[in-house]
Amino acid sequence: MSMIGLVDCNSFYVSCERVFQPRLNGQAVGVLSNNDGCLIARSNEIKALGIEMGTPAFDIQHLVGQGRIRLLSSNYELYGDMSQRVQAVLGEFSSGVEPYSIDEMFVRFDGFEPGQLLEHARQLHHKVRQYTGIPVCVGVAPTRTLAKLANRAAKKIPAYGGVCVLRAESAETRALLKRLELGKLWGVGRRLAERLAVLGFRTGWDLAQADPKRIRRQFSVTVERTVLELRGISCIEMNDFHEPRQRIMTSRSFGKLTENVDEIREAIRQHGQRGAEKLRSQGSLARAVLVFLKTNPFRDDLPQYSPSLAVELSRPTDDSREILDAAGNALQRIYRRGYRYQKGGVMLLDLIDCHRQQLSLLDTSQSDADRQRSQKLMATMDELNKRMGRGTITLGTPSPGAAWHLRCDNLTQRYSTRWEELPAARAR
């Protein structure tokens, strides 16, 4: 019987910071999202203060002033590297590791006796901590949905000691499902939980008893799959991590609300270039570009407008210039005066593999020489930006004091990926 483990790193971003700054142990520490916007990782001490996930930074700034909490900007280079280290350790305990997010990985366990598996999972739990310094919880079950449940139990119920192995149809699984509010179940959000509650489904157990066919009719195939998974029938597969993305989005809040079209155009151009870089690094071509804008939905005193428009490219391309042209075009068509915009971004859509050359055989709009010139130029830009830092070469000149720069006031060092930022050890 094949089993699936979910390994979830505890307070991941905070834990990464603590590996290199042990003095943060025992302190109330939080890590903020990009742009220092809201709280996305909390130490237990900060949870104990009753500060919720997603709290806007400005709501808790006063506690920083009082010295009661520490807030750090997010350091994705550090977290990404630590995540890979955790994955490397997992690889020694599993026949297959599937990263699900930066701090969660599914791992396959094949050919274990039930008794062995618990011991194996406990070893994995211990070794990840020992080798990487990152504390994790481990949940194991026959399906990913139940592994999520097991992981939650491992995290919340101290008696499990951070490791919980569940079998389908066991009394233990049933007890946990009965205690699980539907909104906390993987794949069921607040809205869906409300709709299910109307029909009398309140707990995970209720949903596990539902008729899958009926659920499919009244909701969707994804909810039907959840029902089957709750019963121990595995039917949710992970997207292979190595598969190229099917769409690429680059977006950011403008540092302040703005209606200045020049400022917005500059931000959109920036996103278009960044998106094109991502596109080339995964070896894809885009056939369409979508631009979106958004006003601040929390400002109900202001008029709201969230337009988006997709425009087709004349041919599949990864050339930043063609993508920027299309993006500029789309922006011009959706921009309306009289709104204060909060955020904007660019999505690259309908991606295809750049080696699928048969399209270009039919494409007479561009000669081979042109195409080669484009590729060479883009490759040179990418190489320089990679080596000398992002933004070394850009198309057009970004104004230095633009409103949409990234805010990150409390950024720590990239201890594990940059020679210049290695931590120093001193003898006492």
Add this chain to the structure above:
DNA sequence: TGGGACTAT
């Protein structure tokens, strides 16, 4: 008051 990929409607 985040950013990104995906799915559903």
Add this chain to the structure above:
DNA sequence: ATAGTCC
């Protein structure tokens, strides 16, 4: 085109 899901 827009809204909702997850992290």
